[in-house]
Amino acid sequence: MKLIHNFKSPNFNKRKHNKIELIIVHYTALENINESLRYLCDIKNKVSCHYLISQKGQIYNLVSEKNRAWHAGISYWNLENDINSNSIGIELDYSPNYQNNIFSKKLVSSLIALLKNLKKKYNISNYNILAHSDVSPYRKIDPGSKFPWNTLYKYDLAFSPEKVSKNKIKSIRNWFKKRDISSKKNITLFMLAYIGYDTSLSNQKNFYYNCLLKNYQNHYLQNLKNSKNLHKTYDLIEKHFCILVLTNLKK
Numbered sequence: 001m002k003l004i005h006n007f008k009s010p011n012f013n014k015r016k017h018n019k020i021e022l023i024i025v026h027y028t029a030l031e032n033i034n035e036s037l038r039y040l041c042d043i044k045n046k047v048s049c050h051y052l053i054s055q056k057g058q059i060y061n062l063v064s065e066k067n068r069a070w071h072a073g074i075s076y077w078n079l080e081n082d083i084n085s086n087s088i089g090i091e092l093d094y095s096p097n098y099q100n101n102i103f104s105k106k107l108v109s110s111l112i113a114l115l116k117n118l119k120k121k122y123n124i125s126n127y128n129i130l131a132h133s134d135v136s137p138y139r140k141i142d143p144g145s146k147f148p149w150n151t152l153y154k155y156d157l158a159f160s161p162e163k164v165s166k167n168k169i170k171s172i173r174n175w176f177k178k179r180d181i182s183s184k185k186n187i188t189l190f191m192l193a194y195i196g197y198d199t200s201l202s203n204q205k206n207f208y209y210n211c212l213l214k215n216y217q218n219h220y221l222q223n224l225k226n227s228k229n230l231h232k233t234y235d236l237i238e239k240h241f242c243i244l245v246l247t248n249l250k251k
């Protein structure tokens with residue numbers, strides 16, 4: 001894997017934690033790679049990332065992994081608010097609104113090489129390779145519904161809620177019943193919070209609840225035909241939760 005070191009961003013500071021636990025994937029929403037390099041390296045913009053990957057598959061290292069790049073902004077995952085401190089940020093030269101509106105083969109294969117490398121180096125579980133929209137679900141939608149999570153999954157670089165036996169699901173349902181947690185929304189939010197999501201705003205307003213569900217679908221249910229029919233979404237969240245509870249995947 002070849003890295004390009006000709007461009008560096010001044011937008012970073014010291015990490016507040018030493019442990020790198022997450023990888024956050026973004027898209028730039030800018031017109032092309034030159035524009036992204038200019039933007040991410042401009043001190044005025046106060047944003048950056050560790051890696052930027054072009055449509056041609058070139059990987060630019062803009063901030064040293066040792067430092068805290070400024071890519072996640074206000075964000076939350078699994079009781080942690082300072083996602084910039086415990087993550088590596090990867091930006092992809094992609095925008096739904098310009099000509100770079102596909103995740104090109106070269107871009108994706110470079111991303112795979114980079115993820116493999118980082119996963120091994122920091123011992124990061126697939127469960128912790130996340131979208132920006134997972135850690136900032138009320139502000140962000142990147143890398144969006146077209147991002148090839150399925151391809152990453154084939155390379156063992158993504159988590160997918162798998163099959164869980166009916167009995168296990170039944171026992172989880174009974175657990176909620178016994179505690180009198182009966183509304184679908186309350187159960188779903190409880191599960192999403194356990195998975196790691198920030199559910200604070202969803203508790204207050206349905207608009208935010210729908211944002212959260214949409215971003216969950218964009219990551220884990222990309223083939224869903226009718227996103228308004230929440231049946232499949234609820235089922236998958238339940239499986240997702242069960243897997244985490246049963247396998248103790250979370251530390």
Ligand SMILES: [Zn+2]
Binds near residue numbers: 142
């Ligand atoms: Zn982003």
